[in-house]
Amino acid sequence: xxxxxxxxxxxxxxxxxxxxxxxxxxxxxxxxxxxxxxxxxxxxxxxxxxxxxxxxxxxxxxxxxxxxxxxxxxxxxxxxxxxxxxxxxxxxxxxxxxxxxxxxxxxxxxxxxxx
Amino acid sequence: xxxxxxxxxxxxxxxxxxxxxxxxxxxxxxxxxxxxxxxxxxxxxxxxxxxxxxxxxxxxxxxxxxxxxxxxxxxxxxxxxxxxxxxxxxxxxxxxxxxxxxxxxxxxxxxxxxxxxxxx
Numbered sequence: 232x233x234x235x236x237x238x239x240x241x242x243x244x245x246x247x248x249x250x251x252x253x254x255x256x257x258x259x260x261x262x263x264x265x266x267x268x269x270x271x272x273x274x275x276x277x278x279x280x281x282x283x284x285x286x287x288x289x290x291x292x293x294x295x296x297x298x299x300x301x302x303x304x305x306x307x308x309x310x311x312x313x314x315x316x317x318x319x320x321x322x323x324x325x326x327x328x329x330x331x332x333x334x335x336x337x338x339x340x341x342x343x344x345x346x
Numbered sequence: 347x348x349x350x351x352x353x354x355x356x357x358x359x360x361x362x363x364x365x366x367x368x369x370x371x372x373x374x375x376x377x378x379x380x381x382x383x384x385x386x387x388x389x390x391x392x393x394x395x396x397x398x399x400x401x402x403x404x405x406x407x408x409x410x411x412x413x414x415x416x417x418x419x420x421x422x423x424x425x426x427x428x429x430x431x432x433x434x435x436x437x438x439x440x441x442x443x444x445x446x447x448x449x450x451x452x453x454x455x456x457x458x459x460x461x462x463x464x465x466x
Contacts, residue, residue: 240387267457274350274439274457275390321389329452331443332378336389 233258233324237337244312245345252307252340254296254322263330264305265323266296269339275321281305282330292316317344348374350442352458359430360466367425367461369440375420376442380455381413384437396423430465437462 234257244250256262263282267275279290286298296307305322319339326333349372359365369379378397382390394410396402396417404410412434414426423442427434441455 235389272355272459274441274459276457277454280454328445329454331453331455332395334380334390334392334455336391338387338389 233262233326233335235322235324235335235337237320237322237340239340240338241341241343243343243345246314247311250307250309250312250316250342252320252322252342254305254307254337255303256305256322256324257303258324258326262305263325264296264298265325265330265334266290266294266305266307267321267323267336268292269319269321271318278307278320280330312342312344314344314346317342348372348442348444348456350376350440350456350458352438352440352461354461355459356462356464358464358466361431362429364426364428365430365463367427367438367440367463369423369425369442369458371421371442371444371456374442374444374456376423376444377420378443378453379417379423380441380443381415381423381425382439382441384439384460386437390439393425427463430463432465435463435465 236255266278269275281288281298322337323334353368381393384390393408394402394404402415417423439460441457443453443455445453
């Protein structure tokens, strides 16, 4: 069965500093991997997705993630965070057509931005 | 992207009553809708997958008689929590997909804002 681990429950970063959110997955085949962001009162929004090809994936809002098969990781990065990045971030692994039919989520990482 | 709404955003009910939650895709037709449950400080857990005009497929451990799902049209799915009890209190999230609508031309899931259910 597929699973996702996000080891950091809560991370605090100063505005303008760099960010890395960790994600480890367990999946028997080549995984479809996702990062979502959830802001209060809003639905989950897809930041980026890996499904093949280049292991460094660019997403929206200046985020990127790197797929490392040897480490079973898909860490999310941003070189300089903005106060508006404060939110809950979920890593997920998918199965089915394009990985979109059965998403398994991690427990999430809450990001706090301090001025 | 695409917009998915949920109604109500918050509901409080008495134990033993039934509650219906609506999920609508506002600007696209969704062949597939998904229902998730999220406990505090936990991840989203898939409850069921529904395709328009078909019976929902429930995940293991989810009581289909308790969580009734109807996907009667390409823009609306409903989740009815029957005879709700305090342990059903949770955050319920739906998502919708349509092949080709996703950012990669795929069947990306678009999520609603969620419904907070509190059962007294």
